[in-house]
Amino acid sequence: MADSGPLSADGNLPADFAVPSHVEEVKVQMATFAARHSAAGRVVVLITSGGTKVPLESRTVRFLDNFSSGRRGASSAEYFLELGYAVIFLHRHRSLYPFTRLYSGINLLDSLQLESGMGGCSSGQVVVVDQQALPNIAKVLKRYQVVKDAGLLLSVEFSTLSEYLHLLKAAAQALSPIGSKAMFYLAAAVSDFYIPVSDMPEHKIQSSDGPLQISMKMVPKMLSPLVKDWAPQAFVISFKLETDPSILLERARRALDTYRHQVVVANILDTRRGYVVVVTPDTQVELVLTDEEASRGVEIEDRIVSNLSVAHSQFIAQNQGM
């Protein structure tokens, strides 16, 4: 990594990133959530998911974005819940969401049917789900309702890079009191670049002004203060997505050296659904789905989450009493 940008020594974000008005309120929610579940003997994972929006204008018409449907974060949340984690899901507005993501490509109205006067067992019109159109919907709905009723999933949304940075900092501080029982699973696709407010035009850039030159500064690396200052006892996983396989592992190792966190999950854009490498300071494990597994609907996130939850348990045991 080059210089990590203009983050001050105390880990304050530069004034370029406006503080979202609800950040303190959300921080209290997250701290309460973590304390409650930790007291009940649960581990807590903060998952970040989806891309960040980087405005090019103050009154934003145009923005820079990162490729990310939020699929990895949303599916991972389900597997963490299955293993008994309480989950804070910090995700991009309108990115994929746990459980509902299974039906994201389907037009809602194509999957509903009107039924009227069902033999006296209900009055008026009933709208019923076509269970062919939404496969496994009864089963998924049951699982979703169990999670919801138990309050195991806390949802927090961001859209812009500024919102993401401030909410991640707030989350780190909110989870810090539970120490090693907190996992950070940083799967969001965060922009490396932004335009400082001072360089940003107020109004929509006019095409009549001719071709466009954009100069972007580097976003401060949050991992550094997160690991050092905000949640120093937590178990932290970052993701490294590259398109060029030849530089992937070197980049992953370099990130571990720089930030001193526990795990990098490294993956290549084209093969990310069937292949990742889980890299730690001492180990390097390839997780691979066979074609047969993929065709049965097995998801690589199931493997990633299993691997990491074992490592997290060991980490907690090692840090017991610290």
Place this chain on the structure above:
Amino acid sequence: MADSGPLSADGNLPADFAVPSHVEEVKVQMATFAARHSAAGRVVVLITSGGTKVPLESRTVRFLDNFSSGRRGASSAEYFLELGYAVIFLHRHRSLYPFTRLYSGINLLDSLQLESGMGGCSSGQVVVVDQQALPNIAKVLKRYQVVKDAGLLLSVEFSTLSEYLHLLKAAAQALSPIGSKAMFYLAAAVSDFYIPVSDMPEHKIQSSDGPLQISMKMVPKMLSPLVKDWAPQAFVISFKLETDPSILLERARRALDTYRHQVVVANILDTRRGYVVVVTPDTQVELVLTDEEASRGVEIEDRIVSNLSVAHSQFIAQNQGM
């Protein structure tokens, strides 16, 4: 407008914009749709909706985007259908869709209920819609099914700017045979800028290379060949969105002068849901929603579509026999 970019005299798009593999197939679908409905005495509108994605890398991780949920296009489609139009809905993948857009902010699983063994009137588990959670769902579902059964809505998707440009050209050529009975309602938020393939790095731009400089070229203006060459008899509406009210009307008039089409719908980002100006070469009509109307759920698109369908009828009458 400045120079309209590298569109050749015959309206061919530059090689920078890769041709989507399905464009010829979609063109046939659109032509068949238009011919069938025109033969049945219907007018046809092509609506474009949502923003365009402009890749910064060949194997795309980052892209430039335009603010647009697709709300205007999706709601307008419903009002056009109500007035008897057949609608081709050329929209950004995952942008808002007619009818389903009414439930877009709602978590599907929060609006479903499991009901088992409903007093003998159905076997097994039934998943039923909570009609409090999805207001008017029975009514909306009925309207959707009428439209679907009558084949009045043809959906075509794009994601990137290249796909949009090629599909719009194909649509214009497909609708050209029905002459003045075709309306083009160009509500999509199309990027004015792009990065030529030749200037684009293949792999993900590395943040370790330091701050980012982006040089973007201007996108060829499609309105010019659309009006002159591809569908010269059609009724064409473009949209002009600005953030600065002081330049809005001058920009709208300049677009009409430059492209010689029929209507510009001009609007300001902050007030776009309650105020637009419908600008033609000879007229300028303000459409405004009162606070009371807005609180009753009246939508400005209802007014826009009413206004334009009247103008379109007059346009057809004037062009009869041409």
